Amino acid sequence: MELRINGQTYEVDEAYESGNLLWVLRDNLGLMGTRFGCGAGFCGSCTVHVDGVATRACMTAVQAVVGTEIRTIEGLASPEGELHPVQQAFIDKQVPQCAWCMSGQIMQAVAFLEETSNPTEEEIVEAMKENYCRCGCYVRIKDAVSTAADVMAQNKTTVGAA
Ligand code: FES
Ligand code: FES
Incomplete structure (x- = not known):
């Protein structure tokens, strides 16, 4: 079985073919950025x-x-290593505490x-409300997210004007 992840093709070991995506990513393919929290669909980590x-x-x-395009946290930065505006905003705003949910x-x-x-x-709160943070970093x-939205809007304007 093959999966497309972050623009690359990965071969999944037979032992993982009847499992869930989280364990394929973490245990089989070594993409450890995707976190295991509750394992039951509740926390969003x-x-x-x-x-x-x-x-x-x-x-x-x-x-x-199978046959979809999967993207994980490892696939957000550009190939040159430039962080996605959301990643950059989370760093600039010093959002994480333990970082497990991030x-x-x-x-x-x-x-x-x-x-x-x-x-x-209100739209940001609504969109993010099912992703839990045990450290309570919700305000940051x-x-x-608001800062990243501004940067993404600015980038669109810049690209549009070029
Ligand atoms: S680990 Fe998947 S929703 Fe919590
Ligand atoms: S930063 Fe610790 S769980 Fe969110």
């Missing part, structure tokens, strides 16, 4: 993108994502901002 949609890898059968928070935010330009504060998460 395992969020990845499947064809651009934020998806909980712990609840996703690997068989169901790759899921960032993947959720990226999927949201790719669909929504110039979101309101909201600020960082």
Whole structure:
């Protein structure tokens, strides 16, 4: 079985073919940026993108994502190593405390901002509300998503004007 992840093709070991995407990513393919939190679809720490949609890898059968384009936190930066505006904003705003939830928070935010330009504060809260942070960094998460939205809007304007 093959999967497309971050623009590359990966061969999945037979032993993992009936499992879920989270363990294929972490244990089989060594993409450890996607985190295991609750393992039951509640916390969002395992969020990845499947064809651009934020998806909980712990609840996703690997068989169901064959033929899709999967994106994980490892695939967000540019090939030259430039961080995605959401990643940069989370650093600039010093969002993480323990950081366990953060790759899921960032993947959720990226999927949201790719669909929504110039979101309101209420839209950000709504989009992020199912991603839990045990350290309670919610105010900084909201600020960082808002900052990233501004940067992404600015980048679009710049590209459009070029
Ligand atoms: S580990 Fe997947 S939702 Fe919590
Ligand atoms: S930063 Fe610790 S769980 Fe979110």
